[in-house]
Amino acid sequence: MENLAWGLQMTVLGMGLVFALLALLWALLMLVLYLDKEPKPPMSAHESHAEAERIAAVADDAIGAQVPEPPTVNGMPADLVAAILVATMKHKLTLRRQAAPIMRTYWPGSQLFASRWVAAGRARQNYTWQPRGR
Amino acid sequence: MRRYKLDISDREFVVDVQEIAADRFAVVVGDESYEVTLSSDENLGEATITPGFQAGAAPRVIAVNTAARVTQVPAPAAAATAPAPRKPAAGGGKGTLTAPMPGVILEVSVKPGDQIERGQQVAVLDAMKMHNVIGAPRAGTVAEVYVTDGESVDHGDAIFKYMED
Amino acid sequence: MIDHETIGLLLKGINNVTWQSIVMLGVSFVLMYLAIVKDYEPLLLLPIAAGCMLANLPLSPLIADDGMLKLLYNLGVTNELYPLLVFVGIGALTDFGPLLENPRLILIGAAGQFGIFLTLILALLIGFTPNEAASIGIIGAIDGPTSIYVSGLLAPHMLGPITVAAYSYMSLVPIILPPIMKLLTTQKERQIHMAYSSRKISARTRIMFPIVVTVLVGTLVPFATPLIGMLMLGNLMKESGAVERLTKASAAEIANTVTLFLGLAIGSTMVGTDFLKPSTLAILVLGIIAFAVDAGAGILFAKVLNWISGGKVNPLVGAAGISAFPMAARVVQRVAQEEDFENFLLMHAMGANAAGQVASVVAGGVVLALMGAGG
Numbered sequence: 031m032e033n034l035a036w037g038l039q040m041t042v043l044g045m046g047l048v049f050a051l052l053a054l055l056w057a058l059l060m061l062v063l064y065l066d067k068e069p070k071p072p073m074s075a076h077e078s079h080a081e082a083e084r085i086a087a088v089a090d091d092a093i094g095a096q097v098p099e100p101p102t103v104n105g106m107p108a109d110l111v112a113a114i115l116v117a118t119m120k121h122k123l124t125l126r127r128q129a130a131p132i133m134r135t136y137w138p139g140s141q142l143f144a145s146r147w148v149a150a151g152r153a154r155q156n157y158t159w160q161p162r163g164r
Numbered sequence: 165m166r167r168y169k170l171d172i173s174d175r176e177f178v179v180d181v182q183e184i185a186a187d188r189f190a191v192v193v194g195d196e197s198y199e200v201t202l203s204s205d206e207n208l209g210e211a212t213i214t215p216g217f218q219a220g221a222a223p224r225v226i227a228v229n230t231a232a233r234v235t236q237v238p239a240p241a242a243a244a245t246a247p248a249p250r251k252p253a254a255g256g257g258k259g260t261l262t263a264p265m266p267g268v269i270l271e272v273s274v275k276p277g278d279q280i281e282r283g284q285q286v287a288v289l290d291a292m293k294m295h296n297v298i299g300a301p302r303a304g305t306v307a308e309v310y311v312t313d314g315e316s317v318d319h320g321d322a323i324f325k326y327m328e329d
Numbered sequence: 330m331i332d333h334e335t336i337g338l339l340l341k342g343i344n345n346v347t348w349q350s351i352v353m354l355g356v357s358f359v360l361m362y363l364a365i366v367k368d369y370e371p372l373l374l375l376p377i378a379a380g381c382m383l384a385n386l387p388l389s390p391l392i393a394d395d396g397m398l399k400l401l402y403n404l405g406v407t408n409e410l411y412p413l414l415v416f417v418g419i420g421a422l423t424d425f426g427p428l429l430e431n432p433r434l435i436l437i438g439a440a441g442q443f444g445i446f447l448t449l450i451l452a453l454l455i456g457f458t459p460n461e462a463a464s465i466g467i468i469g470a471i472d473g474p475t476s477i478y479v480s481g482l483l484a485p486h487m488l489g490p491i492t493v494a495a496y497s498y499m500s501l502v503p504i505i506l507p508p509i510m511k512l513l514t515t516q517k518e519r520q521i522h523m524a525y526s527s528r529k530i531s532a533r534t535r536i537m538f539p540i541v542v543t544v545l546v547g548t549l550v551p552f553a554t555p556l557i558g559m560l561m562l563g564n565l566m567k568e569s570g571a572v573e574r575l576t577k578a579s580a581a582e583i584a585n586t587v588t589l590f591l592g593l594a595i596g597s598t599m600v601g602t603d604f605l606k607p608s609t610l611a612i613l614v615l616g617i618i619a620f621a622v623d624a625g626a627g628i629l630f631a632k633v634l635n636w637i638s639g640g641k642v643n644p645l646v647g648a649a650g651i652s653a654f655p656m657a658a659r660v661v662q663r664v665a666q667e668e669d670f671e672n673f674l675l676m677h678a679m680g681a682n683a684a685g686q687v688a689s690v691v692a693g694g695v696v697l698a699l700m701g702a703g704g
Contacts, residue, residue: 117179117181118202119202
């Protein structure tokens with residue numbers, strides 16, 4: 031039972047100390063937080079309302095005056111169209127450089143389209159090989 | 165598929181292009197995908213694009229290729245320097261879900277136009293190294309999503325907005 | 330050529346297998362299973378299990394006088410080096426921001442240490458000596474390094490079971506905590522939302538915090554100076570941002586190395602003949618009681634705070650007042666979200682959890698001071 035009494039004493043003392051220490055820490059923390067707070071002048075509700083109105087008024091002006099409607103092409107933002115165009119063109123050029131098969135709008139041998147190379151070859155077929163004047 | 169990054173008037177665009185056919189491309193800009201058909205590709209000689217050439221009201225200058233020299237004209241300050249206000253102010257406003265705590269968005273599970281149920285996963289927020297699933301507060305349709313994967317958010321930053329009913 | 334002696338030497342290993350060592354090998358396999366398959370604190374449990382296995386192989390040279398495990402043990406466990414180094418790493422990983430945003434949570438951390446003292450009384454009643462009882466109670470700090478530190482000073486002979494209990498309960502936080510939380514709170518209480526105060530904490534305050542805590546706690550409880558000093562050193566390095574390389578090394582390389590050494594050394598103390606005693610079982614049981622009482626006291630204290638504040642504190646946050654940073658806070662968040670997916674308690678729980686971390690160190694120091702040991 032002596033042990034129990036000692037244990038109880040430990041509990042009360044221990045918990046008391048832990049709480050007291052942490053409460054002290056709390057107080058100190060609050061002090062640090064208080065000291066470190068950015069100085070902010072107190073403002074009455076009326077003043078803050080006026081301030082808000084002022085900012086809102088400036089914002090209203092700004093919306094009306096300075097920010098034009100973003101330019102659009104057929105209802106799509108112009109910069110977006112430009113981005114898409116540049117990207118597609120770049121992509122097409124890339125593919126052409128890679129000679130990707132998908133770049134063939136017309137299959138080889140098509141009568142609808144001929145590359146310069148093919149066109150030159152076809153044109154040569156139309157020339158006679160016999161010397162002129164014979 | 166190739167990924168292109170462009171700067172247009174100091175705004176960065178990431179454009180993914182996938183060829184479908186010779187002149188048809190699937191293009192993804194941001195979260196939107198477009199199907200683009202290049203119907204005409206003409207050479208107009210050595211014409212330069214001049215600043216006077218305007219499609220819309222604002223003098224927004226676009227460099228289409230490196231050959232075309234572009235001179236920047238002094239534009240009205242607000243239009244040229246202020247980037248488009250993509251994010252609504254903290255707190256968002258009506259119909260907006262805001263981040264419950266600071267963290268990093270790991271995953272966005274919805275995109276504009278999605279029909280969502282109450283409680284459906286909208287995004288995964290990594291806060292204090294814990295993955296938190298953010299659920300939709302009510303059923304509705306997503307109008308706009310303001311965050312992307314890997315974006316860090318503060319408490320109260322808007323995540324997405326519901327379509328007005 | 331082959332006589333009895335040779336055969337005896339060849340079969341030496343098999344002849345020296347004892348039932349205790351077989352049991353302990355089984356224990357080490359269970360720990361490995363928990364670490365590898367169940368993924369409970371594998372960083373600690375796996376080295377402990379490996380150390381236990383290696384130490385319990387027959388005639389293991391590793392725990393002979395110059396054996397590696399013995400060396401590791403003498404290198405850092407007896408003189409408290411490992412737990413203190415681990416604390417530097419914990420400090421470098423702990424974000425005290427949530428606590429600074431909500432300083433009153435620090436009291437929840439204090440409440441979360443109640444189990445230490447209750448268990449101390451229980452251990453006394455069972456018949457442990459005061460020193461042993463205090464060491465057992467400190468399991469209730471649910472903080473491995475603190476447990477090692479305190480028991481290493483007060484009852485070095487019980488270091489093995491106490492550490493195993495502390496670390497295994499730490500890794501079992503996700504399993505043990507939810508039932509206690511659900512038992513002690515009503516559904517309505519679990520659904521209380523806590524407004525997140527996004528008070529901006531300046532870098533100056535964040536740097537001041539570890540210094541202030543070290544000076545205050547170190548002055549008032551000198552016995553806690555090593556623990557709190559190292560914890561706050563890690564945090565100071567992190568928050569100052571001036572020594573990023575040291576912070577990274579403490580949080581990763583040093584912490585990892587020390588964890589490996591610590592795990593192996595602790596595992597090697599679990600030698601069957603010493604470990605398999607009724608007192609070990611008593612320690613394990615008392616440890617889980619300490620854990621449960623800690624969590625319960627935290628929750629009840631949070632309930633009191635809730636009552637005082639008029640329903641603004643979710644009692645679940647109290648369960649994070651135990652140490653075990655940051656698992657306890659994550660568990661709180663998970664339980665709260667199970668109840669209501671729109672409820673985000675994580676930051677509050679993290680605050681309480683960080684407070685618990687500080688409080689358990691303070692409690693360890695207080696226990697040492699009251700026992701008049703250490704320093």
